[in-house]
Amino acid sequence: xxxxxxxxxxxxxxxxxxxxxxxxxxxxxxxxxxxxxxxxxxxxxxxxxxxxxxxxxxxxxxxxxxxxxxxxxxxxxxxxxxxxxxxxxxxxxxxxxxxxxxxxxxxxxxxx
Amino acid sequence: xxxxxxxxxxxxxxxxxxxxxxxxxxxxxxxxxxxxxxxxxxxxxxxxxxxxxxxxxxxxxxxxxxxxxxxxxxxxxxxxxxxxxxxxxxxxxxxxxxxxxxxxxxxxxxx
Numbered sequence: 001x002x003x004x005x006x007x008x009x010x011x012x013x014x015x016x017x018x019x020x021x022x023x024x025x026x027x028x029x030x031x032x033x034x035x036x037x038x039x040x041x042x043x044x045x046x047x048x049x050x051x052x053x054x055x056x057x058x059x060x061x062x063x064x065x066x067x068x069x070x071x072x073x074x075x076x077x078x079x080x081x082x083x084x085x086x087x088x089x090x091x092x093x094x095x096x097x098x099x100x101x102x103x104x105x106x107x108x109x110x111x112x
Numbered sequence: 113x114x115x116x117x118x119x120x121x122x123x124x125x126x127x128x129x130x131x132x133x134x135x136x137x138x139x140x141x142x143x144x145x146x147x148x149x150x151x152x153x154x155x156x157x158x159x160x161x162x163x164x165x166x167x168x169x170x171x172x173x174x175x176x177x178x179x180x181x182x183x184x185x186x187x188x189x190x191x192x193x194x195x196x197x198x199x200x201x202x203x204x205x206x207x208x209x210x211x212x213x214x215x216x217x218x219x220x221x222x223x
Contacts, residue, residue: 004154031209040121042200042215043155050209059212090154097208098143098162103154 002026006091006104013081013111021076021107023091031094032074033101034058034066036087043090049074081111115139116201116214124220128190133217135201136183142204144177144184149198149216158186191221 007022025032030051035043035058045058047066055066063085065077074093078085088108094101117136125131135144143162147155159168161177161184168175172195174187188195202213 031211033211035213040215042118043202043213045210045212048210056210058210092154092211094211097204098160100145100157100160101147101155101202101211103156106152106154 004091004093004102004104006089006107008107009105010108011110013078013109015082015111017081018077018079019081020078021089021091021109022073023075023104024073025093025102026072027093027095027102028071029093029095029102030071031096032068033092033094034064034074034076035090035092036060036085037090037106038087046076046089081109083111085109086111115205115212116203118199118201118214118217120217121215122218122220124222125191127192127221127223131188131191131219133186133199133219134183135185135214137203138182139205140181142181144181145202146175146184146186147200147202147213149200155198155200155213188219191219193221193223195219196221 004025033048034046049055049068052071091104092101145160146158149155159175164179164181166177172189198216200216204211
């Protein structure tokens with residue numbers, strides 16, 4: 001079972017460049033999430049999609065946009081990358097409220 | 113400031129010792145979850161607690177949900193080196209589906 005698949009696994013960007021992080025799940029889950037993880041900060045919620053067709057801001061949405069393309073796919077876009085966006089990004093999905101979240105392997109992004 | 117406050121941030125103990133990790137908030141949660149994360153991996157669920165006062169056991173791990181559903185604790189008995197990892201609590205409040213995490217407690221168990 002693939003579970004949650006994130007691409008790419010590693011990326012280096014120059015300041016000002018744009019890129020899209022891709023996430024797909026094959027578990028027919030309703031909810032999908034994007035988090036960033038920095039040292040000592042745990043996981044911070046960037047955006048989430050509680051169900052197909054809806055997206056909402058999390059704790060740290062500035063500088064990011066998302067698209068829930070369909071039930072399987074939830075992408076995260078950085079329009080103009082900044083060094084402060086250097087982080088490890090995790091995508092997650094789960095069936096619904098109060099259920100287990102399943103995570104991808106993460107994308108390690110460095111902005112220079 | 114994170115919604116869920118975890119303490120301590122870091123814990124280093126020897127094999128065989130016990131440890132407790134805390135997760136506190138001023139908000140009421142419908143449920144709280146505990147995850148463990150290994151280096152280079154995403155977090156993996158350990159347990160979900162739903163009822164105030166609930167206690168759940170998973171082998172040597174004991175999880176408790178506070179009566180008011182604002183706090184939780186994780187107790188590990190006779191820690192082993194395999195318990196090393198980042199322990200994260202998570203909950204949703206405010207909006208349905210908005211799952212948020214604490215900053216985590218890094219646990220290191222040495223032989």
